[in-house]
Amino acid sequence: MADYTQFLADEAASLALAHQLAAHLQPALTVYLAGDLGAGKTTLTRGLLRALGFDGTVKSPTYTIVESYELDGLKVEHFDLYRFQSPEEWMDAGLDELFDANTIALIEWPQMAEGFVPQADMTIALSVQDEGRLCTITAHHELAQKMLTSCFE
Template sequence: MADYTQFLADEAASLAFAQKLASVLKPSLTVYLAGDLGAGKTTLTRGLLRAWGFAGTVKSPTYTIVESYELDGFKVEHFDLYRFQSPEEWLDAGLDELFDDNTIALIEWPQMAAGFVPAADVTVALSVQDAGRLCTIIPHTELAQKMLSPCL
């Protein structure tokens, strides 16, 4: 499965790319959002949610661990595991109960719950490059490859 990389010059480019990505992502997918602090993971999430019709505030779940969004016909669970001290916190918090076939899971810092967090269908890796961001999409499953191919 081939990776896809695109330079996103500014926030507007990130939001436009998120809209394109949102058009192909479907429920039952687990998406890892990789990147350092400030790489643009929440901006990308906000762009995805706007494209899916969510008009409210989109905030990073750094302190709440998860932000849930009920959308038209599916839900999005946006996790931020940065503050986890041990992987077992995933189970202790009951986060595995938030997954079903009607959910798109967006998970920041999945390595903090290694061994407990669901495997990724796709990873979106963001890194700061000059004034913009470098975005690499890495499909891990055939399902993800099929979904992403029209958009990439």
């Protein structure tokens, strides 16, 4: 399976990529968002949510752990596990109960709950490069690969 890599020169480029991706995402999808603090994970999430029709405030769930969005029968759950002290906090917080067939889960810092978070269907990795960001998207199975192929044809 191929990785898709793109340089994002600025926030507008990040939002444009998010808009392009959103058109191909399907429910019951788990996406890991990888990258250091300030790499642009929440910016990308905001772009995805805007493209899916959400027009309210999109904030980082750093302190709340999860921000939930309802969009015409689709749920988007944005998790930030950075502050977890142990992987078991995932179960203690009941976060697995937020998943159903209509959910797209975006999970920042999934390694903080390793063994408890659902496996990723795809990973979006962001890293600071020069004045922009380098974005690499990896599909972890065939359905996710089909989504990415249709997105980048």
